[in-house]
Amino acid sequence: MPDRRQNEGVLGELLVSRYLVENNYWVYKSLSAHNPIDIIGINDTGSILLLDAKCEAWRFDRMQTGDRSAFRKNPSRIYRVLTPKQKLLGVRMAYANTQAGTVHIVPSLNKKIPHQL
Numbered sequence: 001m002p003d004r005r006q007n008e009g010v011l012g013e014l015l016v017s018r019y020l021v022e023n024n025y026w027v028y029k030s031l032s033a034h035n036p037i038d039i040i041g042i043n044d045t046g047s048i049l050l051l052d053a054k055c056e057a058w059r060f061d062r063m064q065t066g067d068r069s070a071f072r073k074n075p076s077r078i079y080r081v082l083t084p085k086q087k088l089l090g091v092r093m094a095y096a097n098t099q100a101g102t103v104h105i106v107p108s109l110n111k112k113i114p115h116q117l
Contacts, residue, residue, distance in 0.1 A: 012055040012096035013038060019094075019103040025049065036086045039094070049109070051094040054080055056104065079106065 016039055017027045025041035041049035058075040080093055090113045095104040107113060 008055050008098055009053075011098045013053045015096040015098060015101065016051060016053045016094045016103055019096075020049070036083060036089060037091055049105075050089055050091045051105070052080075052082070052086060052091050053094045053096060056095040056097040077104075 013029070017029065020027050020039070020041040023043075025043045028040040028042070030038055030040075036052070037050045038053040039049075039051040041051065057078040059078055077095070082091055082093065092113065093106045095106070096102075097104070
């Protein structure tokens with residue numbers, strides 16, 4: 001039986017896929033578990049998105065102050081780092097918030113990223 005984190009990961013990928021479908025993309029999923037690309041989206045103008053889907057995570061830790069009871073006033077999103085291969089391919093990170101049902105893509109879709117192949 002999958003654990004909670006695996007279930008959340010599957011839900012996150014489905015949420016990203018739904019987001020792409022709602023934004024007029026055809027969606028293709030990877031069949032391999034260990035792959036630099038989780039989801040490929042292609043729209044009718046030929047725009048191709050290569051995405052690594054991650055569930056959104058937030059940092060709520062204590063601030064670096066002398067006061068041990070001080071927590072961050074505003075939690076900050078934890079940004080994942082692309083691997084060198086993902087950077088070479090032009091992969092974007094797609095952060096899925098399974099609780100709110102939202103998707104945040106970095107860099108945003110209106111920014112071009114150079115493919116270095």
